Amino acid sequence: MNLKLALAAVLIAPLALTACAKKDAAPHDATEASAAVTNDKVTPEQQAAIDSLDKPVLDEKNTDVPAEIANAPADEATADTEQTEASAAAH
Numbered sequence: 001m002n003l004k005l006a007l008a009a010v011l012i013a014p015l016a017l018t019a020c021a022k023k024d025a026a027p028h029d030a031t032e033a034s035a036a037v038t039n040d041k042v043t044p045e046q047q048a049a050i051d052s053l054d055k056p057v058l059d060e061k062n063t064d065v066p067a068e069i070a071n072a073p074a075d076e077a078t079a080d081t082e083q084t085e086a087s088a089a090a091h
Helices: 002-019 026-038 044-053 081-090
Strands: none
Touching: none
16 A cells, blocks of 8 residues: 555656746747847848748649639628528518
8 A cells, every 4th residue: 555655656746847847938938039030120122022922923834724713803792591581580
């Protein structure tokens, strides 16, 4: 019986100590370091370089859908008939 209690204490003690431990300040420092990178201003020259590289290729290899269908405006959304019937019945 004492052996089982000792074994249970040995297994549970590290879990309890880990759960109740104080949190380190290291994650806070890491977030400050990453925030410093995002606060840098992007110059117009840098933005022009980004824009020149960041242009997607639009349907260059997609030949199964004609351009007039692919570029057509989307259809209007289908009305929710259940909600309109319920609101008509309520009034």
